[in-house]
Amino acid sequence: MALRLGDIAPDFTVETTEGSMSFHQWLGNGWGILFSHPKDYTPVCTTELGAVAKIKPEFDKRNVKVVAVSVDSVESHRGWVSDINETQCTTMNFPIIGDPNRTVAGLYDMIHPNADDTLTVRSVFIIGPDKKVKLMLTYPASTGRNFAEILRCVDSLQLSAKHRVATPADWKQGDDCIVSNAVKDDEADKLFPGAVRRVKPYLRYVPQPKS
Numbered sequence: 001m002a003l004r005l006g007d008i009a010p011d012f013t014v015e016t017t018e019g020s021m022s023f024h025q026w027l028g029n030g031w032g033i034l035f036s037h038p039k040d041y042t043p044v045c046t047t048e049l050g051a052v053a054k055i056k057p058e059f060d061k062r063n064v065k066v067v068a069v070s071v072d073s074v075e076s077h078r079g080w081v082s083d084i085n086e087t088q089c090t091t092m093n094f095p096i097i098g099d100p101n102r103t104v105a106g107l108y109d110m111i112h113p114n115a116d117d118t119l120t121v122r123s124v125f126i127i128g129p130d131k132k133v134k135l136m137l138t139y140p141a142s143t144g145r146n147f148a149e150i151l152r153c154v155d156s157l158q159l160s161a162k163h164r165v166a167t168p169a170d171w172k173q174g175d176d177c178i179v180s181n182a183v184k185d186d187e188a189d190k191l192f193p194g195a196v197r198r199v200k201p202y203l204r205y206v207p208q209p210k211s
Ligand code: BEZ
Pocket: 038, 039, 042, 043, 044, 045, 046, 119, 141, 142
């Protein structure tokens, strides 16, 4: 059965460009992002991995480890990395899993045969410190991902993990948040004294809680 939100992210042991990796052990107690690309030495993928390398300090700040995967070999990834560095003006700084046997692709349902029967789609899995899948995204080969959006998702998930709030459409850091639907009205005032702005009984805003 396909992986769903709230499921434990499947564990695996694989080779990467930075040596062998036991996924859960590598994640440790922090957050993680596992993302697939269809193929090494292809244009959109080259820009994507370069984009992630450039904003890696933003993931570090949020205690999020990132790892890429495709069905190419580690040797192929290693050769491609110099092209990424050269063309994207960066230095690769996170591991890429070699998955020629499709172990990870299978565990995470990254091959969608009606799109392409051999290559992984552009999947993103955000995994919490409890090793549960918190968010999944799937893009086709032709659409490069917006990694600023993925950082925004991390910010929202981490905020909701800490405080009883959700984030509205197009939310960004510093914007008002929404009191979680699970919080009863009298409890909302105790949790956020004097700060709840009620628009509807079910739509209650509060300033973003301080971390
Ligand atoms: C790309 O990254 O541009 C790409 C990858 C796989 C198939 C087609 C394009």
